[in-house]
Amino acid sequence: MKTVLVFLAVLAVGTARVPIEKKPENEDDGFTVKPLREESLDAFVSIEDFKNFLESDRIVGGDVENPAHSNPWQVLVMYGGLCGGTLLNNRFVLTAAHCIPSNLNTTSTIIAGANTWCSISSTGSLSWKTESMQQKRKVKKVFMMNGNLAYGKAGQLFDIAILEVDSPFTLNTYVVPAKLPTARTPSGTNLVVSGWGTTTEGGSISCTLRQVTVPTVSKTECNNYYGGSIKSSQICAGLKAGGKDSCQGDSGGPLVVKRSSTDATVAGVVSYGQGCARPNYYGVYTDVYTFLPWINSVLSGTTWTSCPDSRTSWIGDDYCDNEMNSLACLYDAGDCCNNTTPGWNTYCGSTCICKQP
Numbered sequence: 001m002k003t004v005l006v007f008l009a010v011l012a013v014g015t016a017r018v019p020i021e022k023k024p025e026n027e028d029d030g031f032t033v034k035p036l037r038e039e040s041l042d043a044f045v046s047i048e049d050f051k052n053f054l055e056s057d058r059i060v061g062g063d064v065e066n067p068a069h070s071n072p073w074q075v076l077v078m079y080g081g082l083c084g085g086t087l088l089n090n091r092f093v094l095t096a097a098h099c100i101p102s103n104l105n106t107t108s109t110i111i112a113g114a115n116t117w118c119s120i121s122s123t124g125s126l127s128w129k130t131e132s133m134q135q136k137r138k139v140k141k142v143f144m145m146n147g148n149l150a151y152g153k154a155g156q157l158f159d160i161a162i163l164e165v166d167s168p169f170t171l172n173t174y175v176v177p178a179k180l181p182t183a184r185t186p187s188g189t190n191l192v193v194s195g196w197g198t199t200t201e202g203g204s205i206s207c208t209l210r211q212v213t214v215p216t217v218s219k220t221e222c223n224n225y226y227g228g229s230i231k232s233s234q235i236c237a238g239l240k241a242g243g244k245d246s247c248q249g250d251s252g253g254p255l256v257v258k259r260s261s262t263d264a265t266v267a268g269v270v271s272y273g274q275g276c277a278r279p280n281y282y283g284v285y286t287d288v289y290t291f292l293p294w295i296n297s298v299l300s301g302t303t304w305t306s307c308p309d310s311r312t313s314w315i316g317d318d319y320c321d322n323e324m325n326s327l328a329c330l331y332d333a334g335d336c337c338n339n340t341t342p343g344w345n346t347y348c349g350s351t352c353i354c355k356q357p
């Protein structure tokens with residue numbers, strides 16, 4: 001009952017973003033004992049993973065950040081719903097395109113320096129909590145990849161947006177930008193994802209920032225369960241046994257290589273998942289590296305020329321297409337680089353070269 005009240009309270013603060021969930025072709029019956037048993041027979045699921053899954057009641061399977069403010073690049077994005085964001089510098093916040101309401105006049109609240117931004121009363125109602133380190137701003141301008149690469153046209157691909165705040169944040173111990181990546185994230189990398197989202201699938205949000213460490217897995221592994229919908233412009237992270245994941249309300253938030261509480265590189269943006277922390281259904285993140293040229297153009301105020309091709313089926317499809325191997329087309333979303341997929345060079349003849357910087 002409490003859960004329901006808290007959830008309604010979230011709706012009152014702002015309409016919670018409806019999770020965008022893809023139903024893979026091979027969808028099983030989801031969260032039942034059956035796949036779990038199958039999993040526990042799988043030699044690749046360690047006892048540790050299984051224990052993590054059983055303890056998956058808390059972000060899901062994580063902990064509150066400790067000490068407080070040890071993820072100072074984390075930003076709260078309340079723009080028609082609860083989302084997260086990553087601070088890129090004193091003016092720009094990286095978030096998910098699905099966190100942006102269609103009506104840009106919607107009230108926006110962007111908070112940096114927050115650890116506990118709300119409090120929940122015994123009756124389950126939610127109110128803002130001020131902390132001295134918090135810096136509140138409004139959105140001044142929204143940047144999304146335009147034209148044929150716009151989110152929506154390409155399904156869940158291109159789930160990325162940049163928000164410019166109305167006045168710069170003051171950078172200090174509590175407000176520290178994350179760095180942009182200089183290379184693609186290899187699978188098996190342990191990354192930290194953080195947010196104020198629900199701590200169980202369908203559960204209630206957390207007023208205090210939580211984080212969990214999840215390893216990235218290969219696109220091939222992820223596509224075994226997502227029916228081939230995962231592209232090279234996305235990253236999957238989580239445990240095969242489930243139990244550790246981001247969840248509703250974490251969207252737009254940071255998936256980072258965390259070196260210390262003042263040093264992180266943002267690898268991904270929380271995008272979606274089939275449920276949360278379910279066995280086999282890894283969390284899906286937008287790959288920041290793929291979008292670097294666009295991000296840099298926004299940060300530097302350079303005009304972005306959108307990809308001339310209006311079809312979207314080529315995006316990150318693992319085939320290197322000559323005509324997409326340009327800056328405007330994000331170098332075919334990485335399909336011409338470090339590609340080992342059989343047939344990847346079918347459409348690029350003798351010019352199958354990685355042009356990504």
Ligand code: ARG
Nearest residue numbers: 246248249250251272273283
């Ligand atoms: N789409 C969700 C949101 O709007 C985030 C989903 C992340 N899900 C996951 N299983 N990793 O907050």
